Amino acid sequence: MPLSSKYGIISDIHANYTALKVALDYLNMAGVDKVLCLGDLVGYGAEPFECIQAIKDKPNVYCIAGNHDRQVIGDKDPRMRKTATKVLEWTADNISPSNARYLKQLPQGLTVDDTFIMVHGSLVERDAYILTPQEIAKNLQCMINDFAGLKICFFGHTHIPMLIGTKAVITDLRETKSFQLDRNDIYLINPGSVGQPRDKCPLASFGIFDADHWTMTFIRKPYDIPKAQRAIIDNGLPEKFARRLSVGV
Numbered sequence: 532m533p534l535s536s537k538y539g540i541i542s543d544i545h546a547n548y549t550a551l552k553v554a555l556d557y558l559n560m561a562g563v564d565k566v567l568c569l570g571d572l573v574g575y576g577a578e579p580f581e582c583i584q585a586i587k588d589k590p591n592v593y594c595i596a597g598n599h600d601r602q603v604i605g606d607k608d609p610r611m612r613k614t615a616t617k618v619l620e621w622t623a624d625n626i627s628p629s630n631a632r633y634l635k636q637l638p639q640g641l642t643v644d645d646t647f648i649m650v651h652g653s654l655v656e657r658d659a660y661i662l663t664p665q666e667i668a669k670n671l672q673c674m675i676n677d678f679a680g681l682k683i684c685f686f687g688h689t690h691i692p693m694l695i696g697t698k699a700v701i702t703d704l705r706e707t708k709s710f711q712l713d714r715n716d717i718y719l720i721n722p723g724s725v726g727q728p729r730d731k732c733p734l735a736s737f738g739i740f741d742a743d744h745w746t747m748t749f750i751r752k753p754y755d756i757p758k759a760q761r762a763i764i765d766n767g768l769p770e771k772f773a774r775r776l777s778v779g780v
C-alpha cells in the first residue's frame with residue numbers, strides 16, 4: 532500500500548469523548564487521510580461507548596487494543612489498580628454486545644503501509660512502558676532486528692508524548708510543536724494521551740505525521756474539562772479520575 536499524505540495519531544482516549552471529539556475534529560480539519568489509534572479507548576472516564584462509536588465505524592481509522600480495552604472483554608491484568616478496575620467493571624457491565632465484539636477483534640499490533648508499526652505498550656513486551664533509557668534501547672534494537680524496513684513505531688500506554696530517535700529523545704511537548712525527521716533514521720513516537728494526559732499539562736495530546744515532508748507535529752488542544760469531570764462524578768466513578776484531568780497527571 533503506498534503511503535498516504537497525512538496520518539492522525541491518537542492514543543489513550545480513556546473514555547473521554549469530550550477530548551476525543553476535539554482531537555478528531557482537528558484532524559479532520561487538518562485533512563488527515565488515516566487515523567492510527569494506539570489503544571485504550573476505555574477506562575478511567577465515563578464516556579467509553581461514545582468513544583468506541585466514534586472510532587469503530589470509520590473506514591480510515593486503524594485501531595489496536597490497549598490493556599484497558601482487553602480487561603473489559605475479560606483479558607484480566609492482575610496488576611491493574613483497584614480503582615481503575617472498578618471503572619472497567621462498570622464499563623463491562625454496561626457495554627453493548629456489538630461494542631464488546633469490536634473491542635474483542637482489535638489486534639494487539641498492526642503494521643501500516645509497510646512503513647509504520649503500531650503497539651500500545653512496547654514492541655518487546657506487550658504491557659511494558661517505554662520511559663527508561665533501557666526500554667528505549669531495547670525497543671530501538673527490536674526495530675532494527677525484527678522490523679527492518681519499518682521507519683516508525685507509534686506507541687502509547689505511558690500517556691507522555693515522546694519523540695525518540697537514535698540520536699535524541701524529546702519529552703518536553705506541552706505545546707504544539709513540529710519536528711523534521713530524518714528519512715534514514717528510525718523513531719519511536721508516542722503522541723501522548725487524548726483523554727488523560729500525564730505530563731503535567733491537562734491539554735489533550737495527539738499528533739499528525741506528514742509523510743510528504745516527513746514531519747511529526749505534536750498537538751496540544753484545550754477541551755471542556757469540567758464536562759468530562761461531571762460525567763465521571765455523575766456516573767459514580769472514582770472522583771480522583773475527575774480531579775487529575777485538571778492538572779494532567
Ligand SMILES: [Fe+2]
Nearest residue numbers: 543571597688
Ligand atoms: Fe492508557
